[in-house]
Amino acid sequence: MRQNQLMLSTLRESPGDAEAISHQLMLRAGYIRQVAAGIYTYMPLGRRVLRKVEEIVREEMDRAGAQELLMPALQPAELWKESGRYGVYGPELMRLQDRHEREFALGPTHEEVITTLVRNEISSYRRLPVTLYQIQTKFRDERRPRFGLLRGREFLMKDAYSFDTDWEGLDASYQRMYKAYHRIFERCGLNFRAVEADAGAIGGEGGTHEFMALADIGEDTIAACTCCGYAANLEKATSRAAASESVGSHTAGPSHSASVPAIEKFHTPGIRTIDQLVQSVGAAASDMLKTVVFVADEQVVAVVVRGDHEINELKVKHYLGAEDIAIADAETVLRLTGVPTGFIGPVGLTLPVLVDYAAAELTHGIAGANEGDYHYRNVQPGRDFELSRTGDFRNAAEGDGCPSCAEGTLQFYRGIEVGHVFKLGTKYSEKLGAQFLDSSGKSQTMIMGCYGIGVSRVLSAVVEQHYDANGIIWPIGIAPYQVHLIPIAVKDEAQMQAAQQLYDRLLAEGVEVLLDDRDERAGVKFKDADLIGIPLRIVVGRDIASGQVEYMERRAGEKQAIGTEEALERVL
Ligand code: ATP
Ligand code: MG
Numbered sequence: 001m002r003q004n005q006l007m008l009s010t011l012r013e014s015p016g017d018a019e020a021i022s023h024q025l026m027l028r029a030g031y032i033r034q035v036a037a038g039i040y041t042y043m044p045l046g047r048r049v050l051r052k053v054e055e056i057v058r059e060e061m062d063r064a065g066a067q068e069l070l071m072p073a074l075q076p077a078e079l080w081k082e083s084g085r086y087g088v089y090g091p092e093l094m095r096l097q098d099r100h101e102r103e104f105a106l107g108p109t110h111e112e113v114i115t116t117l118v119r120n121e122i123s124s125y126r127r128l129p130v131t132l133y134q135i136q137t138k139f140r141d142e143r144r145p146r147f148g149l150l151r152g153r154e155f156l157m158k159d160a161y162s163f164d165t166d167w168e169g170l171d172a173s174y175q176r177m178y179k180a181y182h183r184i185f186e187r188c189g190l191n192f193r194a195v196e197a198d199a200g201a202i203g204g205e206g207g208t209h210e211f212m213a214l215a216d217i218g219e220d221t222i223a224a225c226t227c228c229g230y231a232a233n234l235e236k237a238t239s240r241a242a243a244s245e246s247v248g249s250h251t252a253g254p255s256h257s258a259s260v261p262a263i264e265k266f267h268t269p270g271i272r273t274i275d276q277l278v279q280s281v282g283a284a285a286s287d288m289l290k291t292v293v294f295v296a297d298e299q300v301v302a303v304v305v306r307g308d309h310e311i312n313e314l315k316v317k318h319y320l321g322a323e324d325i326a327i328a329d330a331e332t333v334l335r336l337t338g339v340p341t342g343f344i345g346p347v348g349l350t351l352p353v354l355v356d357y358a359a360a361e362l363t364h365g366i367a368g369a370n371e372g373d374y375h376y377r378n379v380q381p382g383r384d385f386e387l388s389r390t391g392d393f394r395n396a397a398e399g400d401g402c403p404s405c406a407e408g409t410l411q412f413y414r415g416i417e418v419g420h421v422f423k424l425g426t427k428y429s430e431k432l433g434a435q436f437l438d439s440s441g442k443s444q445t446m447i448m449g450c451y452g453i454g455v456s457r458v459l460s461a462v463v464e465q466h467y468d469a470n471g472i473i474w475p476i477g478i479a480p481y482q483v484h485l486i487p488i489a490v491k492d493e494a495q496m497q498a499a500q501q502l503y504d505r506l507l508a509e510g511v512e513v514l515l516d517d518r519d520e521r522a523g524v525k526f527k528d529a530d531l532i533g534i535p536l537r538i539v540v541g542r543d544i545a546s547g548q549v550e551y552m553e554r555r556a557g558e559k560q561a562i563g564t565e566e567a568l569e570r571v572l
C-alpha cells in the first residue's frame, strides 16, 4: 500500500474525552473514528488489524473443530420471550419495532437463535457433538460505553456454542475451546490469565473461566496466588486466612485493619422485614432509601430498598439462587406490575434474604447468616458477604492466604475481560426444547456450552499492553502491515527507485508493506510511523548510494545501517 493513497490522518493531540491510552492512540493514529458514544468506524488501518484478529480466531476455532456460520443480528422478540430473557435482559438489550409494530431485538448474544436452530436441525445423538461459531457485530446498550473499543455499544464478537449428549462431552468441548483461547490470545501477543469466574450469575451448573488481559485500565480485579496456579475474578475469589480467624474465634483476621471490629454473629429473633432489621440495629436509613427492583422470568420477584452506592447484581443473584435475574428499569417494572417505581416495599416471595442483604448494605455491617434468626454484624460490605453463604471462606483481600494451596498469598491485578467460556448445561436447551434421541431411542436434552471473545476489544487490550511514549507497537501477528518502508526524499530518484525495488520484492514474498511515498519532511514521516506502530521499519536515505538502508524494530527503537539484501533477509 502506498501511503499517499491511504485514507489516514494522524492527530498530534489526543481528543480531550479519551481517557484510556488505547483509545487516545487509536484515535491519534487514525485507526478508528467515533460516530456516537460507543459506536465507531474502523478506518482502513483499523480494519486490517481487526481482520488479522478475526483470522487468528477463525483458524483456531476451525482447528478446534468448530464450524463457522453467520446468524442475523436482528432477532424476533418471540425467541427472547420463549427463553424468558426478554424481560430479564434489561435495558442493555436494544429493542425495536418493524413497520407492523412487531417487536425485535438487536442481538447482544445468540443463545436463543442458535439453540432454536440446532433444535430444528438435529434430532439424533449421531449428529452430536457439534460446536458452531460466528464472528459478528453485537449490540449492547451499555450504561457507560467508554474507553473506545473496550466498551462499545456496537462491537465485534466471536461467539461459539457447543451441543453435547452428556456432561463428559461438554467437558471435552469446553477443554477444546479453553485450549483454543490460549492459542488465540498468545498469537495476538496478549499477556493474559485464564481465571475462574463467577457462575452464580448464570446458574452455576458447570464451570466458567474468563480470559483477562492484564492492564491497569481493566475493570475487573483478579486475585492470583503467588505460589500455585490459582487465579479468580475477585467476584468469585475466596481466601483461606480470614475465614477461620474472623468467624471462628471472633477476632479480626490478619488482613483486617485494626480499626475494623471483628465479625460477630448475633441473635435476631423474628426479624423478617427491613424495617425491623433497621430498627434493631438502630440505623437511620430512611433518608437513603431507594427502590431497586429485580425481575426474573418476566416477573417481579422483589422490590427492596437500599443505600446510595451501586448495587451488585451478582451478589443478589447469589442470595436468590436465581438463574435469570436483572435489575429492572422503571419502564419494565411498570409494565410487569403496574406499580410505579416510587413504590417501596415487598412484592414476592424471596424478600427476606434480599432484605438482609439490603439492610447489610444500608447499615454498613449487617449480613444474613443463612441461619434462622441470626445475623452477622461488623461485616465489611463487598468483602465479607461470602461468609453468610459458605461459612468457610470469605471474599478475598490482597495478602490473604490462597484458598487452594498452603503456601501462597493472593495478589491483585487489574484485567480486561477479552474472552469468556461457560458451561451452560441445559439452561437454554430445556427452555427452547433442544432435544435429541439417544442410542436407545429415548428423548434427552442437549448439554450446551457458550464461548465468547471480544474481537474488537482485543485491539484495545493489545494497545494497552504494547505502546510507548511515541505511539503504538503492534505485535507482528496482528499488525496492519509488517513492514513500514520509508524513503526519506521521494524526489530523490535513487532513493525512490531503491524503495520501489524493495517494495516489489517484499510484496512478491507475501510481506505486507506500507510504502511512505509522501513528499513530507523526514521528521513528520518518522513521527507518524512511530504513532502507527508497524513493527519493522526500513528507511531508505542518502546511504543508498553505498547500498545501505536503515533497519529498525519499532519496539527496540535501535537503528542499524545494513545492506538492502540483509534488510530483506531479516524481514523474511
Ligand atoms: P463485561 O463484563 O466487560 O461487560 P460481559 O461479561 O458482559 O463483558 P460476555 O457476555 O461474556 O461479556 O461476552 C463475551 C465477550 O464479549 C466478553 O468477554 C468481552 O470480551 C466482549 N464484550 C462484552 N461486552 C463488550 C462491549 N460492550 N464492548 C466490547 N466487547 C465486549
Ligand atoms: Mg457486560
Ligand code: MG
Pocket (backbone or CB within 6 Å): 417
Ligand atoms: Mg463480565
Ligand code: MG
Pocket (backbone or CB within 6 Å): 417, 420
Ligand atoms: Mg463475560
